[in-house]
Amino acid sequence: MATQVATVPTLAQQILQQQTQAQRTFTIRVIISWVAFLVFLLFIFSGVTIQIGPITIRTIQLDGDFIREWAPFISEGTIRTLEICFLSIFFASILALLAALGRLSRIAPIYALSTFYVSLIRGTPLLLQIFFFFLALPQMGIVLPGFVAGVAALSLNYGAYMSEIFRAGIQSVGKGQREAALALGLTQSQTMRRIVLPQALRVVIPPIGNEFIAMLKDSSLVSATGFVQEIMWRAQKVGRANFRGLEALLVAALWYWVMTLIFSAIQSRTENRLARGDR
Amino acid sequence: MPIIQVTDLHKYFGPLHVLRGISLSVERGEVVCVIGRSGSGKSTLLRCINFLEQPTHGRIEVDELVVNVERHRLTPEQKLVIRHIRMRTGMVFQEFNLFPHLSVIDNLIEAPVTVKGMKKADANPLAEKYLAKVGLMHKRDEYPARLSGGQKQRVAIARALTMQPEVMMFDEPTSALDPELIGEVLDVMKELAREGTTMLVVTHEMGFASEVCDRVIYMDEGQIVEEAPPEQIFTSPADPRTRQFLDRLLRTQTSEK
Numbered sequence: 001m002a003t004q005v006a007t008v009p010t011l012a013q014q015i016l017q018q019q020t021q022a023q024r025t026f027t028i029r030v031i032i033s034w035v036a037f038l039v040f041l042l043f044i045f046s047g048v049t050i051q052i053g054p055i056t057i058r059t060i061q062l063d064g065d066f067i068r069e070w071a072p073f074i075s076e077g078t079i080r081t082l083e084i085c086f087l088s089i090f091f092a093s094i095l096a097l098l099a100a101l102g103r104l105s106r107i108a109p110i111y112a113l114s115t116f117y118v119s120l121i122r123g124t125p126l127l128l129q130i131f132f133f134f135l136a137l138p139q140m141g142i143v144l145p146g147f148v149a150g151v152a153a154l155s156l157n158y159g160a161y162m163s164e165i166f167r168a169g170i171q172s173v174g175k176g177q178r179e180a181a182l183a184l185g186l187t188q189s190q191t192m193r194r195i196v197l198p199q200a201l202r203v204v205i206p207p208i209g210n211e212f213i214a215m216l217k218d219s220s221l222v223s224a225t226g227f228v229q230e231i232m233w234r235a236q237k238v239g240r241a242n243f244r245g246l247e248a249l250l251v252a253a254l255w256y257w258v259m260t261l262i263f264s265a266i267q268s269r270t271e272n273r274l275a276r277g278d279r
Numbered sequence: 280m281p282i283i284q285v286t287d288l289h290k291y292f293g294p295l296h297v298l299r300g301i302s303l304s305v306e307r308g309e310v311v312c313v314i315g316r317s318g319s320g321k322s323t324l325l326r327c328i329n330f331l332e333q334p335t336h337g338r339i340e341v342d343e344l345v346v347n348v349e350r351h352r353l354t355p356e357q358k359l360v361i362r363h364i365r366m367r368t369g370m371v372f373q374e375f376n377l378f379p380h381l382s383v384i385d386n387l388i389e390a391p392v393t394v395k396g397m398k399k400a401d402a403n404p405l406a407e408k409y410l411a412k413v414g415l416m417h418k419r420d421e422y423p424a425r426l427s428g429g430q431k432q433r434v435a436i437a438r439a440l441t442m443q444p445e446v447m448m449f450d451e452p453t454s455a456l457d458p459e460l461i462g463e464v465l466d467v468m469k470e471l472a473r474e475g476t477t478m479l480v481v482t483h484e485m486g487f488a489s490e491v492c493d494r495v496i497y498m499d500e501g502q503i504v505e506e507a508p509p510e511q512i513f514t515s516p517a518d519p520r521t522r523q524f525l526d527r528l529l530r531t532q533t534s535e536k
Contacts, residue, residue: 179331180376180435184390184442185366194393198380 045250066247070238074251077231078259084147084219084230088154089212093166095159100166101192114163121160127221129153134225146227154219158211165207169200202274209267216259220252231255280343282307282446282477283328288337290323290501297323298334299501305446310478312488312509315498316524321481324498325450328479329368330361342367342445366394369439369447373454375431377423383410383434384419387441394442402441409437413467429460433467446477453484485528489513497521 047061102114121129133149144152173196181191223233231252239248281304290298297320305311313321326332328339334348341364346357353361378386387406391397397405410416413433423431432452439447449468453461465487472478472491482488488495489509497505497512497520505518516522 174376176372176374176376177378180370180372180378181390183329183331183365183368183370183372184438185362185394186390187362190393194389195378199378202380 060246062250063244063247066242066244067251070242070244070248071251073238074231074234074248075255077229077234077252078255080147080228080230081216081219081232081255081259084151084154084222084228085212085215087151088158088219089208089215091151091155092158092162092211092215093208095155096162096166099159099163100170103163103167104170118160118163121157126153126157126218127224129157130221130224146222146225149225150219150222150228154215154222158215162208162211165204165211166200169204170196172203173199205274206267206271209263209270213260213263213267216263217256220256280307281305281340282342283479284338284340285324285328286338286340288324288327288339289335290320290327290332291335297501298327298337301337301501301503303496303503305477305479307445307477308475309494310472310476310480310492311494311496312492313479313481313496313498314483314485314488314524315504319498320501321498322450325370325448325479325481328448329365329370331370339364366442367445369436369442369444371432371435371439371447371449371452373451375423375428375435375455377426377431377435377438379423382420382422383415383426386423386434387438390438390442405443406437406441409440410434412440412470413437414463427460428456429463432456432464436464436467436471440471446479447471449478449480449482451481451483453482483528485513485525497524499524 043059045060045062048059050057050059099114099117102110103118105111105114130150130153133144133153134146137144137149177195177199178191181195182188186194219230220232222228223230223236226233235248235252239245242248283303283305285301285303288298288301288303289296299320301320301324303324313324315321323332327334327337328341330339330346333353336348338345338347340346344360344364344367346353346360346364378389381389384403384406387410388397388399388402391402391405392399407416407419410419413436415430415433415437418426418430418434423434426434436447436452452468453464456464461484465484468478468480468487469491480487480492492509495507495509495512496503497516497518499520505512505516505521507517512521513525516525
């Protein structure tokens, strides 16, 4: 009888152990496969020739001299890219917050302005918006440097998309919070500022991180103005000049990928920390 | 001079006539309990007094501040009066509604600092006094998420008290609590009643109502059916609807045990 009682938890423990083991095995296999894909990718560009019987496999030969000479120049563009993105996400967040508040307003013209802005921006391509600021505004006598035009377009564009994030964040704060604040005598705007927004911001920080990561790549469109020396512009310039588009773009791609990996890691860490917080 | 005077209050939710001409007054120092089935409008009545719900029609007077709702849109002057009514009425909700991003002490001083413009140095000792009163001084710097339901509600009571209101309103303060946590909240409320706090309490706790209240109001279908001292309403209710309600309540409460 006593042994029977003792075996029951043991079996459960065994199953639990198996589950843990299976999970670990899966993770290890994923890592191994990742490495394998990476090696395969490197192999494709390794420039070696392999003879297997009658079949000859010739992989792509990259111009090492070109890369050595120009990779630093392209890499320097990461600074400009990050400048664009940090500035743009900052202004986009402000616009998004305003648009979200407008969307929740009961004052008709303000509500209308907010929905009008979001509709207009979402209804047109980002590239067009960048060109609009850079190429169309000069016709009206407003000449913006490429960098300013790019940041303005990205801010406006992302602000419109992110307004939904802010709106969801604000609405995620329960009605009871607002009522408790009002019942204590806070005004509507004090309630929004001191009670609702601080709670909403916690909710919106992880999705803003996602938007930032998307923006890292979308910022490459700013290169189309031809005057902003971010990664993509530099890669295109030296690639074209030397007929080494492949090498130049690979260097650029690597930088975008690495930056995305870094910021994704930061983002998921922030997300975990916020989730753990004292809510 | 009553502290709360409600006259011919009507509230519609869309086509639904939830309050049908409520008139009610609460004297200073009085403890009044409102009982009735769910959906009888008792919570709505409370929420109309501090305008968390805007009455469709009627007159609300709190501490000589009068709002006469005669049209849909309130005037700026009325909105100001409403804010002062809210400052003089403490509200305790069923769901506590503590601010999760603020520590317990910051929950308490938020309104005195933001609304009354008190200095933190003055608000802190005041808040601590009420925190001690509800027996939670040791939770001063905790965040609400780390409190039990009963503790949350006691903090919510202390938060309302820190505004030093003229009257405390409780909207089913124990309905969201596990049974074993109800007692500690009721004890705090009994203590307040003993000290002479004016209270208007919507509750299902008949024990509390009979023990503490000076007057019990029975509501049904948006109207006040009966209004009497507890010993009278609980032993010999005048209206058959009150009797039926109490009978059924007694049956379910005994069968639960």
